[in-house]
Amino acid sequence: xxxxxxxxxxxxxxxxxxxxxxxxxxxxxxxxxxxxxxxxxxxxxxxxxxxxxxxxxxxxxxxxxxxxxxxxxxxxxxxxxxxxxxxxxxxxxxxxxxxxxxxxxxxxxxxxxxxxxxxxxxxxxxxxxxxxxxxxxxxxxxxxxxxxxxxxxxxxxxxxxxxxxxxxxxxxxxxxxxxxxxxxxxxxxxxxxxxxxxxxxxxxxxxxxxxxxxxxxxxxxxxxxxxxxxxxxxxxxxxxxxxxxxxxxxxxxxxxxxxxxxxxxxxxxxxxxxxxxxxxxxxxxxxxxxxxxxxxxxxxxxxx
Amino acid sequence: xxxxxxxxxxxxxxxxxxxxxxxxxxxxxxxxxxxxxxxxxxxxxxxxxxxxxxxxxxxxxxxxxxxxxxxxxxxxxxxxxxxxxxxxxxxxxxxxxxxxxxxxxxxxxxxxxxxxxxxxxxxxxxxxxxxxxxxxxxxxxxxxxxxxxxxxxxxxxxxxxxxxxxxxxxxxxxxxxxxxxxxxxxxxxxxxxxxxxxxxxxxxxxxxxxxxxxxxxxxxxxxxxxxxxxxxxxxxxxxxxxxxxxxxxxxxxxxxxxxxxxxxxxxxxxxxxxxxxxxxxxxxxxxxxxxxxxxxxxxxxxxxxxxxxxxxxxxxxxxxxxxxxxxxxxxxxxxxxxxxxxxxxxxxxxxxxxxx
Numbered sequence: 001x002x003x004x005x006x007x008x009x010x011x012x013x014x015x016x017x018x019x020x021x022x023x024x025x026x027x028x029x030x031x032x033x034x035x036x037x038x039x040x041x042x043x044x045x046x047x048x049x050x051x052x053x054x055x056x057x058x059x060x061x062x063x064x065x066x067x068x069x070x071x072x073x074x075x076x077x078x079x080x081x082x083x084x085x086x087x088x089x090x091x092x093x094x095x096x097x098x099x100x101x102x103x104x105x106x107x108x109x110x111x112x113x114x115x116x117x118x119x120x121x122x123x124x125x126x127x128x129x130x131x132x133x134x135x136x137x138x139x140x141x142x143x144x145x146x147x148x149x150x151x152x153x154x155x156x157x158x159x160x161x162x163x164x165x166x167x168x169x170x171x172x173x174x175x176x177x178x179x180x181x182x183x184x185x186x187x188x189x190x191x192x193x194x195x196x197x198x199x200x201x202x203x204x205x206x207x208x209x210x211x212x213x214x215x216x217x218x219x220x221x222x223x224x225x226x227x228x229x230x231x232x233x234x235x236x237x238x239x240x241x242x243x244x245x246x247x248x249x250x251x252x253x254x255x256x257x258x259x260x261x262x263x264x265x266x267x268x269x270x271x272x273x274x275x276x277x278x279x280x281x282x283x284x285x286x287x288x289x290x291x292x293x294x295x296x297x298x299x300x301x302x303x304x
Numbered sequence: 305x306x307x308x309x310x311x312x313x314x315x316x317x318x319x320x321x322x323x324x325x326x327x328x329x330x331x332x333x334x335x336x337x338x339x340x341x342x343x344x345x346x347x348x349x350x351x352x353x354x355x356x357x358x359x360x361x362x363x364x365x366x367x368x369x370x371x372x373x374x375x376x377x378x379x380x381x382x383x384x385x386x387x388x389x390x391x392x393x394x395x396x397x398x399x400x401x402x403x404x405x406x407x408x409x410x411x412x413x414x415x416x417x418x419x420x421x422x423x424x425x426x427x428x429x430x431x432x433x434x435x436x437x438x439x440x441x442x443x444x445x446x447x448x449x450x451x452x453x454x455x456x457x458x459x460x461x462x463x464x465x466x467x468x469x470x471x472x473x474x475x476x477x478x479x480x481x482x483x484x485x486x487x488x489x490x491x492x493x494x495x496x497x498x499x500x501x502x503x504x505x506x507x508x509x510x511x512x513x514x515x516x517x518x519x520x521x522x523x524x525x526x527x528x529x530x531x532x533x534x535x536x537x538x539x540x541x542x543x544x545x546x547x548x549x550x551x552x553x554x555x556x557x558x559x560x561x562x563x564x565x566x567x568x569x570x571x572x573x574x575x576x577x578x579x580x581x582x583x584x585x586x587x588x589x590x591x592x593x594x595x596x597x598x599x600x601x602x603x604x605x606x607x608x609x610x611x612x613x614x615x616x617x618x619x620x621x622x623x624x625x626x627x628x629x630x631x632x633x634x635x636x637x638x639x640x641x642x643x644x645x646x647x648x649x650x651x652x653x654x655x656x657x658x659x660x
Contacts, residue, residue, distance in 0.1 A: 015480045022489070026496045140638035142589055142609070144596045145630045148616055156620050242487035246596055250616070260488075261597065264495050276488055283485045 116190020357646025380429030448587035456533025464541030
């Protein structure tokens with residue numbers, strides 16, 4: 001177990017290093033510079049600004065300096081948002097995106113697991129069919145379409161909910177827009193894995209021993225049916241992080257997505273690197289945690 | 305009696321009088337009830353029975369026909385604006401509304417093809433744009449799936465066949481790529497590509513008209529998305545290598561080439577094909593997402609995602625501008641997903657649970 005975790009951690013560090021390298025050189029391959037974006041400036045000012053941020057040095061040297069800084073957890077200051085450190089900008093964004101993402105993930109897991117279990121337990125009933133149809137439809141809609149349709153339905157057609165993220169209750173629509181796809185996916189996963197578990201021999205044994213239905217469902221079936229859902233949680237976080245880019249944009253919320261897209265549009269080198277590294281670490285860490293949780297819940301899984 | 309038995313010492317003592325001929329009814333029991341079926345035929349039979357999959361196939365076929373055939377005779381194209389048609393009043397026409405100039409033509413007795421879905425902010429026929437956008441989205445899905453299949457199959461089968469240290473190193477690389485945040489990289493890459501393609505040496509070539517966003521989607525699929533296909537193929541190769549029927553074939557003297565042709569390929573092709581079919585909607589999803597962020601196809605080429613993004617500002621006045629491309633995306637992805645699932649159920653019931 002410990003050996004596995006160490007191996008995965010080493011692999012994660014290698015992955016992050018590769019992401020840093022790829023992002024760094026890709027970013028500098030773009031001909032535009034952070035200083036000619038808003039308006040043209042004189043060559044002298046341009047040179048002075050380049051020198052200030054160390055952009056006049058050869059690319060290889062800049063790369064090594066940046067790697068050294070990252071190792072000391074120094075992500076530098078943003079070029080576009082003058083005087084703001086990258087870390088403080090990321091935390092600014094995280095206040096919005098983190099709340100949005102956690103709510104969406106929680107909603108998806110809880111609602112998905114309940115709906116999926118209900119559908120499996122009431123197999124082939126009208127309820128099961130309705131759940132299947134709705135979830136199939138929901139997994140075929142991109143998050144931006146859901147977001148805009150929600151905006152239109154509850155903002156224009158039947159205005160009962162606030163449509164801007166900064167209004168009270170303004171998180172409701174973005175959370176629904178973001179959570180719809182993962183909720184539907186978790187529901188389908190939960191349904192099929194619950195059906196699978198309910199057909200196993202040990203469930204029959206439990207019934208034979210005289211355990212009542214709720215006991216069987218909660219004590220025996222649920223725990224074993226959870227494994228596929230846990231292994232989906234990693235990709236789900238990735239979906240929610242990137243999905244929140246558009247949802248934040250549509251509901252005008254200043255989250256991480258806004259900073260990420262803005263940093264790219266402004267060639268804000270330090271902020272691009274900072275947000276990319278931060279988001280990659282979140283996704284990689286979530287995948288690792290899920291894989292470990294997976295074995296805690298299901299003792300049958302062997303770690304390779 | 306004893307003598308007679310001795311005479312037939314080496315025969316089997318079969319006395320024909322103890323047997324009676326089989327009746328026709330008994331003979332019929334030996335008949336083959338249905339002709340022997342091949343793996344492919346059996347799968348097709350199951351697929352044809354699957355009503356949902358067949359309906360989805362019809363929908364996909366209809367959409368594909370509309371997207372690829374209709375533009376060749378449709379009177380409007382996706383890029384002719386009202387400015388080039390010299391009639392300012394053809395902006396934002398309602399469905400089946402005519403611009404002043406077109407009304408004048410009709411008044412003189414001429415006939416004008418109606419703008420079925422009206423026109424957009426630049427006076428371009430919206431129906432033509434939606435049809436063309438569907439074509440772009442479908443093309444993205446198909447090309448991306450082909451790229452994924454080619455790279456994934458080659459990489460996965462090499463890794464699976466060679467095994468040992470080579471396999472270990474190749475799979476570590478896959479592990480690393482697998483944990484990369486793909487959409488972040490796609491977004492970064494499409495921005496980088498956009499600048500390089502529009503300002504670099506490739507400007508004004510066929511590559512540039514294709515669009516940096518589209519090209520970067522293909523590159524990213526080529527770089528990142530093949531890993532799950534490679535894993536799948538490697539797993540298939542490894543498990544088939546150890547199956548009893550391969551051992552049986554080997555013990556009866558089958559050559560390696562024969563085993564690959566008759567056992568490896570037929571047994572793994574369905575898995576590859578199914579996974580590729582499910583890759584198409586995921587590529588369309590990614591493209592629409594990027595186009596929505598303004599990083600997909602370049603102006604004026606439409607895609608379903610960019611049409612939806614463009615219609616966002618008109619949401620309160622003309623919601624149908626958004627709803628139509630949204631329905632098109634929905635129908636394409638839904639029917640491709642359901643058809644892919646049907647294909648999976650028909651050709652590989654084992655995979656039903658395994659494929660996430």
